[in-house]
Amino acid sequence: MTSSLLSVRGLKVVVGGRHILHGVDLDVAPVGVTALLGRNGAGKTTTVRGILGLVPRTGSVIYDGLETNGLTTHRIVQRGIGYVPEDRGIFASLTVAENLRLAERDPDPAYDLVHELFPELRQRARQAAGTLSGGQQQMVAIGRTLLNRSNRLVIADEPTKGLAPRVVTEVAVALERAAQAVPILLVEQNLALVRRLADHCAVLADGRTAHAGPAAELLADADKSRTLLGVGRRADTAPAPVAPAAPATGGDH
Numbered sequence: 033m034t035s036s037l038l039s040v041r042g043l044k045v046v047v048g049g050r051h052i053l054h055g056v057d058l059d060v061a062p063v064g065v066t067a068l069l070g071r072n073g074a075g076k077t078t079t080v081r082g083i084l085g086l087v088p089r090t091g092s093v094i095y096d097g098l099e100t101n102g103l104t105t106h107r108i109v110q111r112g113i114g115y116v117p118e119d120r121g122i123f124a125s126l127t128v129a130e131n132l133r134l135a136e137r138d139p140d141p142a143y144d145l146v147h148e149l150f151p152e153l154r155q156r157a158r159q160a161a162g163t164l165s166g167g168q169q170q171m172v173a174i175g176r177t178l179l180n181r182s183n184r185l186v187i188a189d190e191p192t193k194g195l196a197p198r199v200v201t202e203v204a205v206a207l208e209r210a211a212q213a214v215p216i217l218l219v220e221q222n223l224a225l226v227r228r229l230a231d232h233c234a235v236l237a238d239g240r241t242a243h244a245g246p247a248a249e250l251l252a253d254a255d256k257s258r259t260l261l262g263v264g265r266r267a268d269t270a271p272a273p274v275a276p277a278a279p280a281t282g283g284d285h
């Protein structure tokens with residue numbers, strides 16, 4: 033990988049006296065999708081919380097060439113990191129337009145970019161966000177981060193967790209489109225999605241980085257994938273394909 037947009041070295045986190053991260057190294061490329069993988073409890077979410085300064089941490093987190101250690105979450109995010117939480121954090125009873133408006137930070141919010149990537153959001157501006165399809169809700173969640181022109185990285189935390197396969201496909205489409213505009217750190221367990229979207233990956237195990245490199249290389253190595261990710265059978269490393277992108281129709285989940 034050429035120079036990283038985000039470079040994490042020796043990240044350690046202790047929560048409630050418990051050592052959760054023991055030394056995470058992670059490089060996020062300045063373009064495309066970098067996947068953060070690992071079994072349940074490996075430390076993925078804590079790593080994201082560490083990057084965002086939401087938990088006390090030691091080690092180095094350099095974003096866009098500047099050390100963020102010691103900065104508050106507010107300051108770190110202000111430097112240009114958008115965060116899409118696992119539950120997407122959208123307001124179901126508010127319209128799409130209202131959800132986006134609430135996220136405006138710039139004097140000149142980037143509606144041009146958001147609507148170019150996600151024309152559905154313009155068409156459905158007056159629709160309650162809770163009635164959108166799962167993929168369209170993800171577009172709202174990502175769109176909110178992209179409204180802020182200073183955001184040059186989006187972190188998406190397990191965007192497909194617990195979703196039906198059809199919705200996973202919709203979310204994949206949303207992420208694929210977003211990745212054309214902004215680099216993404218994708219925390220994910222769905223290997224089909226990783227295969228489709230990610231260029232690079234890092235794998236955590238027991239709070240440490242156990243592997244880092246091109247995503248395709250890891251997924252092509254059945255033994256390594258099995259050891260690192262706990263996929264049970266050889267067939268699991270050649271995951272069921274995520275269905276090809278279908279035009280978004282909306283209205284269902």
Ligand SMILES: Nc1ncnc2c1ncn2[C@@H]1O[C@H](COP(=O)(O)OP(=O)(O)OP(=O)(O)O)[C@@H](O)[C@H]1O
Pocket residue numbers: 047048050052070071072073074075076077078079
């Ligand atoms: N606030 C906390 N207090 C105590 N233990 C915690 C806390 N937060 C996380 N842990 C523990 O730290 C470990 C890593 O958790 P984390 O949520 O970062 O893992 P993860 O890889 O994101 O897992 P999952 O995929 O299941 O969400 C787990 O064993 C978890 O139980």
